Amino acid sequence: MNGALDVGLRLLVVFVVFLTFPLIVGQTEHKVMAHMQGRLGPMYAGGFHGWAQLVADGVKFAQKEDVVPAGADRRIFQLAPAVALLPYLLVLLAIPIGPSEGAVGQVVDAGIFFVLAVMGVGVLGSLMAGWASANKFSLLGGLRTAAQLLAYELPMLLAAASVAMAAGTVSLPGIVDAFRWWWLPWQIIGALVFFIAGLAELQRPPFDMPVADSEIIFGAYTEYTGLRFALFLLAEYAGIVVLCGLTTVLFLGGWHGPWGADGLGWLWTLLKTAILAFVVIWLRVTYPRLREDQLQKLSWTLLVPLSLAQIALTGIVKVVIS
Amino acid sequence: MPDPTAVAVMAETGSAGTAGNVIAAGYFHSYSVVGLLAAVGVLFVAVAFGAGRLLRPVVPTPEKLLTYECGVDPVGEGWAHTQVRYYVYAFLYVIFAVDSIFLFPWATVFAAPGYGAATLVEMFIFLGFLAVGLLYAYKKGVLTWT
Structure with a gap:
C-alpha cells in the first residue's frame, strides 16, 4: 500500500513538473526575447509584468473552435498532438535531479536508451499532423521534420554513447554518479553535438525549417486550432525542458557543484537546466534560420564526424586511465 | 504487472x-x-x-473547412506527389543508427579489466567502417543538395 502511494506521488510530481516547467520556459522566452529585441513583452495579464500571459493564452485556446479540414484524415489529424506531446512526459520520469532514490521519478536501468528511443517518437506526431492535414504546406513541413530527425538522431545517439562509454553504464543516475569535473573538457565536443542535435530535433530556431512561417505557413501545424494547437506548443516547450535536463545530466554533471552534491544537489540540476533553457531562447533570437540543405550538410559533414571523433577520444582516454 | x-x-x-x-x-x-x-x-x-x-x-462553414494555402483556394489534391530527395539519407540513417545501437551494450564493458587494448582496436575498426561509409556517401555526392 505504501509502495502504491509512493508511486502515485512520484507520478503526480512528474505530471505537475510536465505541466508547469514548459510554461515557465515559455514565459521566460516571452520576456527574454522581448528585452533582447528592445521591447517589453507581455505586461498586462496578471498585473505584474504579464506573468499570467500563458494562462490567458491557455484560456483562449480552450475556447477556440476546433476545425478539422474537410479533406483531412480525421482520426490521425486529431490524434497527432497527443503523439507529439506524451513522449516528453515519459522522458521526464527517467531524468534524475538529485543523488538520492527520491529525486528521480523512476530509475530505468537502460536510461539513455529509453530516453533517446522515446524522444524520437515525438517527431512522429509532427509527421502524422503533416500527412493527415491534406495540405501541401503541411506535407512539406512533415517531410522536413522527418528529414531533420534522420539527420540529427545519429549524432545525438553517438554523443550519448560517448558518455555511456565514459561512465561505463547506460543508467542516468549511474552516469551522474560517475561524473568528475574533468569530464567537462573531455566530453565538450559530445556535449555541443548533443545539444545542437537536440535543438534540431525540437525544431527550434535556427533549425525551424519544418515550421518556417515565411516559406510554408506553419508547416505541419498549419491546419491546427485551439486546444490541439496548444498541445503542439506545449510539446515544443516540454521538449526544451527535457533536452536541457538531459544535457545537464549527461554532460554537465547534474547535481555535482563546486560545494559537493549533498543537500542542495537538486538545485544545481535545476540551475544548469534553467541556464541551458536560457541559451535555447538566446539562440532563437540570435541566429537566422538555416536553409534545408545547409541543415543536412551541418549534420552529416560536421556533427557526425565530430561525434565519431569524440567516441575515439573517449575510448582512448578511458582505456589509458583504467 | x-x-x-x-x-x-x-x-x-x-x-x-x-x-x-x-x-x-x-x-x-x-x-x-x-x-x-x-x-x-x-x-x-x-x-x-x-x-x-x-x-x-x-x-463549421464550407469555407472554414477548406485547407489554408496562403489565402488562395487550394489547387489540386492535398496529398500531392512530392519528390523525396533525401531518401538516400534515410538509408544512411537506418544503416548508421542500427550500427550505433550496438555501441551501448559495448560501452558498458569495453574498459572492464581484461579488455582494454583489444576492445579499443575493435572500436577503431568499427569507427573506421562508419567513417568509410560516410566518406563513400560524400564522394558519391549524396550529401550535397541539388
Whole structure:
C-alpha cells in the first residue's frame, strides 16, 4: 500500500513538473526575447509584468473552435498532438535531479536508451499532423521534420554513447554518479553535438525549417486550432525542458557543484537546466534560420564526424586511465 | 504487472534462481511505472479533449473547412506527389543508427579489466567502417543538395 502511494506521488510530481516547467520556459522566452529585441513583452495579464500571459493564452485556446479540414484524415489529424506531446512526459520520469532514490521519478536501468528511443517518437506526431492535414504546406513541413530527425538522431545517439562509454553504464543516475569535473573538457565536443542535435530535433530556431512561417505557413501545424494547437506548443516547450535536463545530466554533471552534491544537489540540476533553457531562447533570437540543405550538410559533414571523433577520444582516454 | 512466464524465463536464465527473480521484478517494476505514467498522460489528453468539446463553439462553414494555402483556394489534391530527395539519407540513417545501437551494450564493458587494448582496436575498426561509409556517401555526392 505504501509502495502504491509512493508511486502515485512520484507520478503526480512528474505530471505537475510536465505541466508547469514548459510554461515557465515559455514565459521566460516571452520576456527574454522581448528585452533582447528592445521591447517589453507581455505586461498586462496578471498585473505584474504579464506573468499570467500563458494562462490567458491557455484560456483562449480552450475556447477556440476546433476545425478539422474537410479533406483531412480525421482520426490521425486529431490524434497527432497527443503523439507529439506524451513522449516528453515519459522522458521526464527517467531524468534524475538529485543523488538520492527520491529525486528521480523512476530509475530505468537502460536510461539513455529509453530516453533517446522515446524522444524520437515525438517527431512522429509532427509527421502524422503533416500527412493527415491534406495540405501541401503541411506535407512539406512533415517531410522536413522527418528529414531533420534522420539527420540529427545519429549524432545525438553517438554523443550519448560517448558518455555511456565514459561512465561505463547506460543508467542516468549511474552516469551522474560517475561524473568528475574533468569530464567537462573531455566530453565538450559530445556535449555541443548533443545539444545542437537536440535543438534540431525540437525544431527550434535556427533549425525551424519544418515550421518556417515565411516559406510554408506553419508547416505541419498549419491546419491546427485551439486546444490541439496548444498541445503542439506545449510539446515544443516540454521538449526544451527535457533536452536541457538531459544535457545537464549527461554532460554537465547534474547535481555535482563546486560545494559537493549533498543537500542542495537538486538545485544545481535545476540551475544548469534553467541556464541551458536560457541559451535555447538566446539562440532563437540570435541566429537566422538555416536553409534545408545547409541543415543536412551541418549534420552529416560536421556533427557526425565530430561525434565519431569524440567516441575515439573517449575510448582512448578511458582505456589509458583504467 | 510483470508477466509471470517472462519472469520465470528471466529467473531461469539468471545465474541464481532467486537473484534472477529479484532483478526481473525490479526490471518490470520500472517499466510498469512508465506504463502507468503513459496511462496518466492518455487520461490527461482525453480529459482535455473532452472538456474542450464542452467549452468550444461548433459552427463549421464550407469555407472554414477548406485547407489554408496562403489565402488562395487550394489547387489540386492535398496529398500531392512530392519528390523525396533525401531518401538516400534515410538509408544512411537506418544503416548508421542500427550500427550505433550496438555501441551501448559495448560501452558498458569495453574498459572492464581484461579488455582494454583489444576492445579499443575493435572500436577503431568499427569507427573506421562508419567513417568509410560516410566518406563513400560524400564522394558519391549524396550529401550535397541539388
